Amino acid sequence: MILSFFDQFMSPSLMGIPLIFLALTLPWILYPTPSSRWLDNRLLTLQNWAIARFTSQLLMPLNVGGHKWATLLTSLMVFLITLNMLGLLPYTFTPTTQLSLNMAFAVPLWLATVIIGMRNQPTAALGHLLPEGTPTPLIPVLIIIETISLFIRPLALGVRLTANLTAGHLLIQLIATAAFVLLPLMPTVALLTAALLFLLTLLEVAVAMIQAYVFVLLLSLYLQENI
Template identity: 55%
Template sequence: MNENLFASFATPYIMGLPVATIIILLPIILFPSPTRLINNRLITTQQWLIKLITKQMMMMHSTKGQTWSLMLISLILFIGSTNLLGLLPHSFTPTTQLSMNLGMAVPLWAGTVILGFRHKTKSSLAHFLPQGTPVPLIPMLVIIETISLFIQPVALAVRLTANITAGHLLMHLIGGATLVLATINPPTALITFAILFLLTILELAVAMIQAYVFTLLVSLYLHDNT
């Protein structure tokens, strides 16, 4: 039962080779790119959404922070499209893998921290010791702030992994219950199917919201260090 329940989160293999790289590159192929001077409605809508997200996320940043706009927009598009594609039947969601999410969170977090220590050394060091701290509490607060700093990328990765995995597990469990009840008690199966339908809509929203939350937190870390 446990193997069947978590089988969809295992990395797929073809002829003994992992196909995670191909799956990660798949969302890039789905985004249309302009090939002529006059764009169609799909490309125009895509460009409008990208400009809206960029304006919303970069308006609070300084000039140094705005140089990260391309990376952050690419990040939110990648995570959002990967989460949405993972809701398709017989699909694989790379963002359910903690290793992949850590691979995204740690370099981005490290880049913002290094940027802060390089350009705002005094301000970055001041975060380790709040103003007005009593002398006996200084060592303890420095240790706590250091731990909280290093736990930021772990929190980013675990939050994304937990939310996507929990939603997929709920859909799997309710979907299995609906199939079983369809032959035993059809009226109850209709209720569980309605719940599954509402949960699918919720998961569509969660897929986009989690991409925005992940990117927004990286943007906030960048704002604190630029």
């Protein structure tokens, strides 16, 4: 039986029970819980340092009102990075390759930023739909364009994360398949293909981290516009 390359993106199940719930729960188990001791071990120290640096960098351009989102955005960042990185291991499943999951993250958070803007500063929030100094004949067209761009934001967030991870996984599988096929025929070319596969895997690790960061960074920029 010949399997499709896209079978790796199907949600796995065992005895009819979807295992995506296990995949979503696993990241929270892997991280150590901060202790009340004066001195932490190396893993906790590194974890606290990384989270503190990311949080300070993320909240630097935000007003004080946006600092309430620190816990949510930081937790989302760590969660997405862990899901993306675990999906690169053999015999695993990457939940963030599912557009439905990414949209479930993107739409509520984007909608929350819009609601906050409409509640706190409705004039400024509506002012984003019409740039200052727009000629009168172009006002209806620009309002339509800006409204469409506003509603496209969550779609862009979800599609960007899904497309980047899906493309990387497909490319890794294609090159790995080529290396196995070429090994008995042309061993030298197969070794070069394996080296390329190793470099691509390193690139995909970087992509998994960067895409999680970009997802949260864009959410913080949307929040900055509305506070």
